[in-house]
Amino acid sequence: CEFSLAYGAKILLNQTHLRLKRGQRYGLLGPNGSGKTTLMRAIHNEQVEGFPKKSEVKTVFVEHDLDAADTEQTVIGWTQKKLESVGVNITREQIEAKLLEFGFNPDQFDSPITSLSGGWKMKLA
Numbered sequence: 001c002e003f004s005l006a007y008g009a010k011i012l013l014n015q016t017h018l019r020l021k022r023g024q025r026y027g028l029l030g031p032n033g034s035g036k037t038t039l040m041r042a043i044h045n046e047q048v049e050g051f052p053k054k055s056e057v058k059t060v061f062v063e064h065d066l067d068a069a070d071t072e073q074t075v076i077g078w079t080q081k082k083l084e085s086v087g088v089n090i091t092r093e094q095i096e097a098k099l100l101e102f103g104f105n106p107d108q109f110d111s112p113i114t115s116l117s118g119g120w121k122m123k124l125a
Contacts, residue, residue: 003015
């Protein structure tokens with residue numbers, strides 16, 4: 001198939017060629033923030049012009065489990081609230097250390113969850 005994908009006014013993929021073989025499984029890999037979630041959401045919602053419809057191709061799209069209200073919180077704030085809700089009370093420094101272990105950057109700690117890519121949101125959830 002040949003398809004294109006835009007996000008707002010920005011063209012992400014233009015006349016991209018893709019060959020899918022019946023009975024095969026495919027994965028989508030790329031660095032965080034590269035648009036994997038955007039592409040999969042668009043494919044799932046049949047918003048990619050030229051891409052086969054759900055009746056022709058089976059797609060599985062697993063998204064992070066964050067409520068819309070959660071995404072306005074900071075990474076640290078959400079993590080602390082989530083831990084407290086299950087009876088775990090640890091210091092901010094301990095949370096930061098764990099986030100670093102999972103690959104988070106200190107610049108992300110006080111950023112709103114909305115600023116994270118789909119991959120980082122999945123990792124946080």
